[in-house]
Structures are given as structure tokens and as C-alpha cells.
Amino acid sequence: MIFRKTLLFLFCCLSLSVAEAQHWNQKKCAVVLTYDDALDVHLDNVIPVLDSLHLKGTFYLTAGARAFTQRLPEWKKVAANQHELANHTLFHPCDGSLPGRNFVSEYDLSKYSMRRLIDELRMTNTVLEAIDGKKERTFAYPCGDAKLNGVSYLDQMKGEFVAARGVHNELVPFAPRDLYTIGCYSGNGQTGQELIDLVKKAMQSNSLIVFLFHGVGGGHGLNVSNEAHRQLAQFLKQHEKEIWTTTFLEAAQHLKTAGAVKK
Template sequence: MILKRTLTFLLCLVSASVFAQDWNKKKCAVVLTYDDALNTHLDKVIPALDSVKLKGTFYLIASSPAFTKRLPEWRKAAANKHELANHSLFHPCDGRQPGRSFVIPDYDLATYTVRRITDEIKMTNAALEAVDGKKEHTFAYPCGDTKVAGVNFIDGLKNDLVAARGVQGVYVPKTETDVYNVGSFMINGQTGDELIAMVKKAMETNSMIVFLFHGVGGEHSLNVSLEAHRQLLQFLKKNEKDIWNTTFIEAAKHLKATASAKK
């Protein structure tokens, strides 16, 4: 009886340890994503990531000059295992929503058809493949908008996209996760300590956190300082035995590999 109880206790300990190390054998996953194809991503972010051997996912607008005029640099980033990902051809957003005065009529998602947004996303995939040579890509919804004329346009693109990132600020669990609308935390003005605290919560809850950056050190109204970003990277590097830093596509594949993931 004593031996049986001892074995049961040890099995419980092993199970708890496995659960706590469920993100590629680590306590949590951290995905660093950067939107809108900004020059600062090439000039500041990628060198900072490379300096500590961490990886990022860059959601690129295929028509952005920071993409079209700097293709060799994006190709180099992809060769160094950073993810080049799809943020659409023109970044259309629904201009009817509050705070959308920046939306111009030509690229107002409210006037799009499903066919148009689908074609533009597929064209962006083709542009990305021409740069990184990869046939698999993920997508991030511009402004977090998921529908055209009331239709979830991603439904017709699941054969073209591995997964998609949304903007809902949630810690991502290993169970019951919709890989075509994975939540993320939009970053704007947080300090390094605040960013680190967010990671610590992911570690405590054995979950994944996806950061959504735009400007880093400027170039966008949604911005975080270079110092805060640097502090976050240093923390991730210092704690890499417990934190799985990975790209969005690899995290999505990891989720898809679990039976409870919504594919």
C-alpha cells in the first residue's frame, strides 16, 4: 500500500511538471510581433533581436515603401530565421469604426468585397514567397477587423494561411485556442518593467503571450521606447531556460499539434 501511494505521488509530480513545461518543454511561450513594415524594424528591432539571438515575426504591408524599397534586407532577416508574415497588401480597415479617421476611401474595408480582400491577401503571400522562398505564411488582421459585409473572410483562406493573429488582449492557453484568431497585447508606451511583468504572468499561468508592436523608438503613433524594448529582450534572454521565444508560425504549429486546438 505504501509503495502504491508513493508511485501515485510520483506520477502526480511528473504530470504537474510536464504540464508546467508544456510550451516546447518550457513554462511559457513569448511571441514578438511587429506590424506595418516600418523602417525602424530593420534599423533597430532586428539588430536588437539578433544581438541576443531572439526571433521576431514581422507583419508586412506589401505596398509599404519600407518593404518594397528594402527587399534585400527583409530577405536577409528571413534567412536569419525571423518570420515574414502577411499584413495585407494595403492594410484596409473598417472606416465606420470609432477612431478610424485615418482610413482613406480607397482602402476602407467597409466598401470591400470578400473577393477583393481575399485576392489582396493571396497577392501578399506571393510577394512574401518571392522574398523568403516560403510557401507557408501567417496573417494579422489590419486593425483587428475580421469581417467584410458580415462575412469572416479568413474562412476562405485557411488553405492559404497557417494561422492568424488578432488583437484581443488575452493570454493564450494550450487548450481551445482558435489558431485563426490568436489574441495579442497591443503595446503603446509601456515601460520595460511593465512588459516584463506581462511575461512573468505568462510564466505563472503556463500560457503564451503574443506582443503586438508597431513603432519601436518612433515612426508610429503606437510606440514603445527602445529602452523598454531592450529591457524586455534582456529578460527573455536571461530566462530562456523557462521561456520559449518563437515565431508566430511555429507557435501556431505547436498549438495545431495539440488535439484541442481549433484548426
């Protein structure tokens, strides 16, 4: 009797493990690589690595950024190669009223009207559609600021975005509470092995992990080395039978299709 109960318990555990693994496109976990602010290094350092390994990334583009406006043909090639071009606002407004925000100047979110912010978000969507021809888009909150004067501004625009990424650390379960507050892990000085160890945690817990990168090999105060980024990308490629490396849009669509979103 005890033997039979033990076998039943092991069978249930195995079945659960297999079922959990099915969540992420038949893989143990999902990984999304995101890159913020439309930086030159994304085109110069990131894209060559991802393309060489046939991996896809999500680029949260600030449409008014110089590295976007002056390199439009290159961003069009990025989109044509099935990377995601995503909305990171027109001018990257951050709330300058918060502590430690001395870097905020003319684009101070606390001084925006709701009308201005929504207009800029929609204009960015229009610009991106002109580049890649797509209607569906995801969003990332600049500086992680999700509210304008205490009001969640994306609540008025959820019909125009599939999902949104914040900046808080989180391994995302298969049934997230809200697709518009998905967390991530920010790259800032980690070694390649430290980034890989985060992926291993996602594999062990059958989770989605989203990485947020700014500088890669320079280009921003928040930075990881080219070598660390390359090591992470190579690990993802080497373990592609266990890891689903996808875009933020595809991961969100997958969760919606599977009926996994709690609200």
C-alpha cells in the same frame, strides 16, 4: 492515511505542473514577438536587438508599404536569418465605417469586395514567397478587423494560412479554441518592467503570450521606447531555459502537431 493522501495530492500537483511545462518546447511558457506594418524602425531598431540576442521575431508585413518596397534586400536578410515574414495584407485596409476610424482613407475595408480582399491577400503571400521562398504563412488582421460586411473573410482562406493573430488581450492556453483568433498584448507606452511582468504572468499560468509592436523607438503613434523593448528582449534571453521565444508560425505549428487545437 491522511499523510498518504497529502503526499498523493502533492505528487499529482507536481506532475500536472511538470506536464504543463512540457507543452511549450520543454519550457514554462512561450513568447512570440510580432511587429506590424513593415516600418523602418523594425529594420533599424528591432532587428539589431533581436539578432544580437539570437532571438526570432514575426514581422507582419504590409507589402505595399514604402519601408517594405524600398528595402527589399534588407527584408530578404531578415528572412535568411530565420525571422518570420508574415501577411498583413497588401494595403492594410481597415473598416472606416466603425467609430474612431477617421484615419481610414482610400483603403476602406467596408468598401472592398470579397474578391478584391482575397486577391490582395493572395498577392501578398506571393510577394512574401518571392522574398523567403516559403509556402506556409500566418496572418494578422489589420486594425483587428476580421469581417468584411459582417462576413469572416479568412474563413474562405484558412487553407492558405496556418494561423492568424487578432488584437484582443489574451494569455493563450495550450488548447486554444481557434488558431485563427489568437490574441495578444499591444505595446504602447509600457516600461520594460511592465512588459516583463506580462511574461511572468504567462510563466505562472503556463501560457503563450504574443506581443504586438508597432513603433519601437518611434515610427508610429503606438510606440514603446527602444529601452523598454531592449529590456524585454534581454529578459527573454536571460530566462531562455524557462521561456520559449519563438515565431508565431512555429508556435502555431507546435500546437497543431501536439493536437492541442480544439477546433
